[in-house]
Amino acid sequence: MGTAMFPGERPDRLEEECAVFGVYAPRDDVARMTCFGLQALQHRGQESAGIAVGDGETITVEKDLGLVTQVFSESSLAALQGKVAVGHVRYSTSGGTNWEAAQPHISAIDDVLIAMAHNGTLVNTKRLRAQIVDAGIQLRAGTDSEAAAKLIGKFTQETHHLREGIRKTMEMIEGAYAMVLASPDTLYAWRDPSGIRPLCLGELPNGRGWVVASETCGLDIVGARYVRDIEPGEIVRINDQGVFSERGVEPRAYAACIFEYVYFARPDSVLDGQSVYQARRNMGRILAREAPVEADLVLGVPDSGTPSAMGYAAESGIEYADGIIKNRYVGRTFIAPTQELRQLGIRLKLNPLPSVIAGKRLVVIDDSIVRGNTSKKLVAMLRDAGAAEVHLRIVSPEVLWPCFYGIDTDTREQLIAANMSHEEMRSFIGCDSVAFISVEGLRASIPDVKTPGFCEACFTGNYPVEIPASTVRDSFKTKADFARDFEKESADSSIALA
Ligand code: SF4
Known part of the structure; x- marks a missing residue:
């Protein structure tokens, strides 16, 4: 998203x-x-x-x-x-x-x-x-x-x-x-x-x-x-x-990137025998069991959230609706927007359908939350369009650790889930509730792989290939770690001055 x-x-x-x-x-x-x-x-x-x-x-x-x-x-x-x-x-x-x-x-x-x-x-x-x-x-x-x-x-x-x-x-x-x-x-x-x-x-x-x-x-x-x-x-x-x-x-030991199934791969691809589309539907079904909520409609954030939203709807019995439309032709481009257009932010890519969502309690299925800023804008956009409640349900576990294997992620300091409790995240994003699939639930969504064994390091911090210490030093620090370092340095310098 x-x-x-x-x-x-x-x-x-x-x-x-x-x-x-x-x-x-x-x-x-x-x-x-x-x-x-x-x-x-x-x-x-x-x-x-x-x-x-x-x-x-x-x-x-x-x-x-x-x-x-x-x-x-x-x-x-x-x-x-x-x-x-x-x-x-x-x-x-x-x-x-x-x-x-x-x-x-x-x-x-x-x-x-x-x-x-x-x-x-x-x-x-x-x-x-x-x-x-x-x-x-x-x-x-x-x-x-x-x-x-x-x-x-x-x-x-x-x-x-x-x-x-x-x-x-x-x-x-x-x-x-x-x-x-x-x-x-x-x-x-x-x-x-x-x-x-x-x-x-x-x-x-x-x-x-x-x-x-x-x-x-x-x-x-x-x-x-x-x-x-x-x-x-x-x-x-x-x-x-x-x-x-x-x-x-x-x-x-086999350690295929589990995030391929959540978001990177195309839904019509089959990875190691597992249909990506089917895995995404399974994620929605499992998430509906792990994090149920009373609501009127289930929406998916297109495109990767859509099959999971269908799975969540099927399992929960809550009606599925196309309430968020993607502007397909604003992709990665080398044409920068004007400042005015940039302020529209998420509206350049996604547009809500007020006729579908006004007055409704929504379950919104997305693939991940990294820094949380886009989720915050999404929730504000849905509320502007008249949503009565917005419950975020995320088909990846909390992203707590950076990836060093070909995916561009921030340091821990910038990952919202590494620095906030669920309640703090909910309040920052401005939604009525937020919940994530468990690591076990995500694994269970991918039952057809011929060779089980996944890299899940961005959720667990267990890296299948060792990362050199010089690379991880600052990437692994949360805001709290930096604050502790700062306090320690301040204390050390006042001791030295004394
Ligand atoms: S840490 Fe592992 S699971 Fe996470 S994105 Fe990187 S390769 Fe994929």
């Missing part, structure tokens, strides 16, 4: 990460297929888009800031001819918002070019960057993804095998990664040993080739059949010899 819409604006939600797409299909227009794949995955990143194509001899890349449809035209796609392609849409969780940081990243290994794209965040980038610079290799973008691409180049040069270059890089990098790479004639795809970010494999009909994508909606749009998810720690290699799978690094 609180996605930032304009440059420089901080989002009031867990912000999407990135998406990757890859295709090996020698008889197809691979650039055009990648362009469609990236459009299906556009919800995961709107800051930049890029496609790199291998034609058997070399790699050509086209990338820029903007949405897929802003970056690519008929003529730019026509110039990208080949048999293998990788693509990327980006939301910046590491490095800046500039052309250099847009992906795929190109590296030269002797005189052979490779193109790599990454979804996720590496937690040991600082150390990797120092090692790369020490080895005399220049870094331009400053992103974790560029660091990984450079390492692959370095190790491939040393071992004379790209597979070995990827494998050795996987041994060094830590964190969340789903990566795709195109050499002039081969497509590679691999996933971190905990499987934090999603990546799946699909097959094109009539033996035309293979596709990899962050979500199955990226396979559907090009007519590929879902085959399976890429395994944690696995490297898949696809070329004219076929599809090959090998172990890159030993898998660890």
Whole structure:
């Protein structure tokens, strides 16, 4: 609900990460297929888009800031001819918002070019960057993804095998990664040993080739059949010899990001066997049992809150209504609003239907509350439209900890649930009641996954991949911790003065 819409604006939600797409299909227009794949995955990143194509001899890349449809035209796609392609849409969780940081990243290994794209965040980038610079290799973008691409180049040069270059890089990098790479004639795809970010494999009909994508909606749009998810720690290699799978690094306990089911993934995607739409309906049903309330209507905050609202309505017997309409064409844009328009805030994206909600007691289902400012504006907007009562029901547990695995979250100091009790939150937001699904309830909403095991760190603080102490120092402090530090420093300085 609180996605930032304009440059420089901080989002009031867990912000999407990135998406990757890859295709090996020698008889197809691979650039055009990648362009469609990236459009299906556009919800995961709107800051930049890029496609790199291998034609058997070399790699050509086209990338820029903007949405897929802003970056690519008929003529730019026509110039990208080949048999293998990788693509990327980006939301910046590491490095800046500039052309250099847009992906795929190109590296030269002797005189052979490779193109790599990454979804996720590496937690040991600082150390990797120092090692790369020490080895005399220049870094331009400053992103974790560029660091990984450079390492692959370095190790491939040393071992004379790209597979070995990827494998050795996987041994060094830590964190969340789903990566795709195109050499002039081969497509590679691999996933971190905990499987934090999603990546799946699909097959094109009539033996035309293979596709990899962050979500199955990226396979559907090009007519590929879902085959399976890429395994944690696995490297898949696809070329004219076929599809090959090998172990890159030993898998660890499976820790797929549970928030993919709540909000990041598209509802028509299937992650590890679980329909995202069905999971969201289940969340609503379970939340209705965990946090019932007397009301006249159930509304969902579009889009991610809608299936959960239907689930809540079905379980509670309270009527479901479309009471909040989304303005679909005000998305992330590079056109900043005037100050007057900015003051409209949430009204630019959501508009209530007074004819539906006036005089009614509402249960409003949303996916998450991060800082609480957007929820506050939403409640005020519903009250202005005549709502008699507004009860917020949230289908994620309280977000108490920051994410370091590819999702843009604030420090604990800025997370409302880390700093306020439920009653304080209710009073700040201005609603009649607020309740969150439990961690157990959220887990129970996802019963069909083939491999249970989730990262739930933003709710529990149990991080599946260790975060370097230098990174967490201030991110883990709540307002109360900062106040305590301040008091201690003041006391220390008065002792010193005395
Ligand atoms: S910390 Fe939260 S948002 Fe980040 S990967 Fe884990 S579950 Fe997903």
